[in-house]
Amino acid sequence: MKIRPDRRVLLAAAGALFIVVLIILAVSSGGHAPTAAQKAEIENSISYLRALEATGAEGVHAAIRNAEIASRREELGETMRKIDSGEADIWSFFSDAVILGDSRADDFQYNSFLPKSRILADMGAMCTEAEKYLDVTMDLYPSQIYFTYGMNDVDGSWDTTEGFIEAYRRVIRLYMDDFPYAEIFVSSIIPVNQHAIDNDSNYLKIPEYNEAMKQMTSELGLTWIDCDHMLDEYPDYYDTDGQHFFPEAYPLWARLMLEARFNYESALAGEMEIDDGTDSWAE
Numbered sequence: 230m231k232i233r234p235d236r237r238v239l240l241a242a243a244g245a246l247f248i249v250v251l252i253i254l255a256v257s258s259g260g261h262a263p264t265a266a267q268k269a270e271i272e273n274s275i276s277y278l279r280a281l282e283a284t285g286a287e288g289v290h291a292a293i294r295n296a297e298i299a300s301r302r303e304e305l306g307e308t309m310r311k312i313d314s315g316e317a318d319i320w321s322f323f324s325d326a327v328i329l330g331d332s333r334a335d336d337f338q339y340n341s342f343l344p345k346s347r348i349l350a351d352m353g354a355m356c357t358e359a360e361k362y363l364d365v366t367m368d369l370y371p372s373q374i375y376f377t378y379g380m381n382d383v384d385g386s387w388d389t390t391e392g393f394i395e396a397y398r399r400v401i402r403l404y405m406d407d408f409p410y411a412e413i414f415v416s417s418i419i420p421v422n423q424h425a426i427d428n429d430s431n432y433l434k435i436p437e438y439n440e441a442m443k444q445m446t447s448e449l450g451l452t453w454i455d456c457d458h459m460l461d462e463y464p465d466y467y468d469t470d471g472q473h474f475f476p477e478a479y480p481l482w483a484r485l486m487l488e489a490r491f492n493y494e495s496a497l498a499g500e501m502e503i504d505d506g507t508d509s510w511a512e
Contacts, residue, residue: 319480326372326374331352366407421471452492
């Protein structure tokens with residue numbers, strides 16, 4: 230017999246209470262009475278579970294969800310610590326990803342950080358050019374897809390920001406339809422430096438475009454990667470044109486991508502239903 234989700238949650242709490250009882254019996258066995266600290270811990274656990282049970286299925290479910298999120302965040306925090314210390318290779322986390330974009334994105338493979346097959350980017354590319362990579366992406370069928378367009382779109386290519394957003398939204402929806410199980414991310418346009426702005430005032434529109442892209446990303450239910458301050462502390466990482474970057478900038482960009490992915494997965498862990506109605510473990 231299938232057990233309804235709310236009953237399953239309550240059963241989870243009951244199971245936890247049963248475990249506490251087993252602990253009490255184990256501690257008391259062999260003629261050894263529990264210490265004061267053990268008693269206090271057991272009593273606190275029982276009180277917590279009783280209070281949780283009193284909240285009903287919704288309260289138990291929320292507690293389980295919060296525990297999942299906390300556990301996931303702790304795990305991801307440890308992963309980031311290992312990356313920062315050099316114990317883990319940040320690029321290994323992109324083995325099943327695809328990055329779409331322009332020449333800035335292309336330098337992920339040009340600098341040998343990631344395989345060329347995973348970087349679908351072209352010099353001077355605008356957001357609409359992502360459409361031509363649908364078939365190639367289908368062959369790869371990635372778990373993560375990163376959109377990094379905007380640099381060339383902001384460069385006087387669109388009459389209005391709204392026109393750009395309409396075009397970008399359309400092509401992203403194509404990927405959402407074709408890759409329903411992939412995690413899709415949209416990166417902000419990394420700001421240029423003053424030298425680039427002096428040569429092309431269109432770059433002054435980057436904040437406006439980023440704000441519009443951020444809103445679009447939210448409306449689509451996707452994850453935004455905020456790169457607005459990526460190079461604030463590293464002005465020397467800009468190449469001589471003020472638009473592109475030296476290789477040292479790419480681990481910073483990858484880290485922001487990975488943080489966005491980890492935050493998304495952490496939140497997703499907390500949103501997952503205990504029972505989607507298809508499993509049979511409680512039959």
